[in-house]
C-alpha cells in the first residue's frame with residue numbers, strides 16, 4: 230500500500246472524527262429566550278384526610294366487631310388539592326390536583342414551569358387542601374426580582390404549612 | 396413503500412461505498428467494518444472509562460472538581476482519555492446508525508436474519524442509556540440540563556411516586572442518592588450492552604468483531620489526534636438556582652432533549668415508542684418470502700464438516716452419526732437459521748457434476764434450487780453460447796451481474812461447487828467462466844466472496860483442481876449500480892480468452908466415470924478437491 234494512499238485514508242478518517250467531535254458540544258441549544266427567567270411551581274403534598282372523617286352513629290358502632298369499634302370513619306382516599314398561581318396579577322395556573330395512587334391515597338403533585346421576562350414580578354400562590362369550597366388554607370404573595378436565567382422555585386412545606394419562595 | 400425506501404437507501408449506500416472501497420480497498424473499507432468498529436469503539440470507551448474512574452470522585456460534591464482536574468491539570472493523559480471516552484462513545488452512535496441503515500438497505504434483516512436486527516433494538520436503548528448517564532456524572536451545566544430533562548421525561552411515566560425532577564431544581568431538596576445511582580448505572584448499563592452485543596452476533600459465523608489492524612491503528616491515531624485538537628471539556632459547575640437553559644448539546648446522544656420543548660414529554664415518549672415498535676416489527680414488514688432451507692441427504696454426507704465451516708449463519712451443526720455409516724459425524728441443518736444461500740452446496744465434496752447419475756444428489760442441497768437444477772441450467776446456458784470465445788457467467792442475484800442475460804443466476808456465487816467450473820471447462824461447455832458477485836465489501840451472504848476466492852486460489856476446501864486453467868476463470872465483484880462495469884469486465888475477459896492459445900480440454904476418464912452408488916459415501920478426491 231502506498232504511503233500516499235494511507236495518508237488519504239487517514240485524512241478521511243480524521244476528518245470524519247473531527248466532524249463528530251465538533252457536534253459533541255455544539256451548536257449550543259437555548260431552551261428559553263434570552264433575558265427570561267423561570268418560575269417553577271412544584272410541591273408534593275397530601276390533602277388533609279382527617280377533615281373528611283365522619284362520626285359513626287351508635288347503631289353503626291354496635292354493628293362493628295368489639296375489637297374494631299371506633300367512633301369515626303375516615304375514607305382511605307384523599308381529596309384533590311386546589312391550587313392557583315398568579316403572576317403579575319394574571320392567573321397563569323389553576324388546577325385541581327388529584328391524589329396519586331390507585332386507591333387515591335397518595336399525595337398530590339405539581340410540577341409546572343413558567344417562563345417569564347427577567348425583572349420584577351408580583352407572585353401570588355394559593356391552595357386549598359381541606360373540604361372547604363371557598364377561600365384558601367394556604368396562601369403567599371410577594372414581589373420578587375428575577376435575574377436572567379434564574380430558576381425561581383415555589384415549593385410548599387407541609388411541616389409548617391406554608392409556601393416557600395426560593 | 397418500505398421497499399421503495401430500502402431501494403433508495405441501497406442506491407445511496409452503493410453510491411458512496413464505491414469511492415470508499417476505492418480508497419480503502421475492500422479489506423479496510425470502514426463501511427464494511429461497521430460492526431467491528433462498534434466493538435473497537437466499545438473497547439476504547441471501556442479502557443478510557445476505567446482510567447477515568449481512577450481519578451473520578453463519585454460523590455456529588457467533588458465530582459465536578461475531579462473531572463476538572465482530569466481535564467486541566469492532567470490533560471496530557473487523563474484529559475486525552477476523557478476525550479477518547481467521549482468521542483469513541485459518540486462514534487458508537489454514528490456507527491450504530493449507519494450500521495442499522497446499511498443492514499436495512501441491503502435487506503439483511505428479514506427472514507431468519509431477524510435475530511440480529513431484533514437484538515439491535517435493546518442495544519440502541521442501552522447505548523443511549525450509557526451515554527446519558529455518562530453526561531450526568533460530570534455534574535456540570537450540561538449534566539444539570541440532562542438531569543432535569545431526563546427526570547422530567549421519567550416523571551412522565553407512571554413509575555415514580557414523587558417527581559424525581561424536584562431533586563434537581565432547588566438546592567433544598569438535592570440528594571446525592573440519585574447521583575450514586577447514576578454512577579452505578581453508568582457502569583451497569585454498558586456491561587449489559589456488552590452482553591447484548593455478544594447475543595447480537597450469536598447467529599453469525601465468524602462475525603467481524605475486530606477491525607483489520609491497519610484500520611484499528613488509524614482509527615485510534617485519528618481519535619487521539621482529534622482529542623488533542625478539541626479536548627472534551629465541562630460546561631461550568633452545576634448551579635441549581637440558575638436554570639440550565641443554554642447548553643452545548645451532544646447532538647449524538649441528546650437530539651431528542653430539545654424536542655421535549657416542542658413536542659412535549661409525552662410526544663417524545665410516543666416517538667420513542669413508535670420508533671421502537673417500528674424497528675421491532677420491521678423484520679416482518681413484510682415477511683421475507685424465502686426459498687426452503689437447505690436439507691442434508693445423509694446418504695451423500697461423509698461428515699467432513701466443510702458445509703458447517705462455510706455456512707455464514709451458524710445453520711449447520713455437526714452431530715453424532717445416526718445412520719450407521721462409518722463416519723463419526725453428520726451435518727444437521729437448522730431451518731430457523733438457514734438463509735438458503737446455497738454456500739453449503741458449493742462446499743460439499745459430494746457436489747460433483749461429473750457424476751452421471753440421473754438424480755444428481757449431494758450431501759446438502761437446496762430443495763428449491765438443487766444441484767441437479769444448477770447443472771441443468773449450466774448446460775442449458777452453455778448451449779446458448781456460440782462463437783469462438785464462449786464465456787459462461789455465474790451471477791449472484793444480489794450483485795451487479797443479476798441482470799446479465801444468459802447467465803446462470805444463483806442466490807450466491809459460492810453455491811457453485813468448484814468442480815462445476817472444472818466441469819464447464821473440461822467438458823468444453825464454454826471457453827471461459829466468469830463469476831459475477833456482489834461488491835467486495837457488501838457480500839449479501841457475508842462470506843460468499845471470500846470462500847469463492849479462496850476456493851479458486853486452492854486455499855480452501857473444496858479446491859478448484861490444479862488442472863483447471865485459472866486464466867479461463869474471471870471474477871467481477873460489483874454492486875447493482877455497476878452493471879456496466881460487469882459487462883465491460885466480461886467483454887475484457889472475452890478478449891483475454893481470445894488471446895489465449897486454443898486449448899481443448901478433456902475430462903479425464905476417472906472423473907467422468909465417477910458414479911457413486913446409492914449409500915456409498917462420497918470419496919473426497921472426486922469433489923475436485925485434490926490438486
Ligand code: HEM
Pocket residue numbers: 429430431433434491494495498503504508511512513514515516518519522592595596599601602603604674839841
Ligand atoms: C453496539 C452496537 C452494535 C454492534 C457493535 C454491532 C455489531 C455487529 C456485528 C459485529 C455484526 C456482524 C457483521 C458481520 O460480520 O457480517 C452485526 C450484524 C448485524 N447487525 Fe449489528 N451491531 C450493533 C447494532 C445493531 C443495530 C442497532 C442493528 C439494527 C437494529 C443491527 C443489525 C444487525 C444485523 C441485521 C446484522 C446481521 C447482518 C447479516 O445478517 O448479514 N446491529 N452487528
Ligand code: SF4
Pocket residue numbers: 688689705706707708709710711728732733734735736737738739740
Ligand atoms: S444455505 Fe447458506 S445459510 Fe443455509 S445452511 Fe447452507 S450455507 Fe448455511
Ligand code: SF4
Pocket residue numbers: 691695696697698699700701702703725726742743744745758759
Ligand atoms: S459431506 Fe457435505 S453435507 Fe456432509 S458434512 Fe461434508 S459438506 Fe456437509
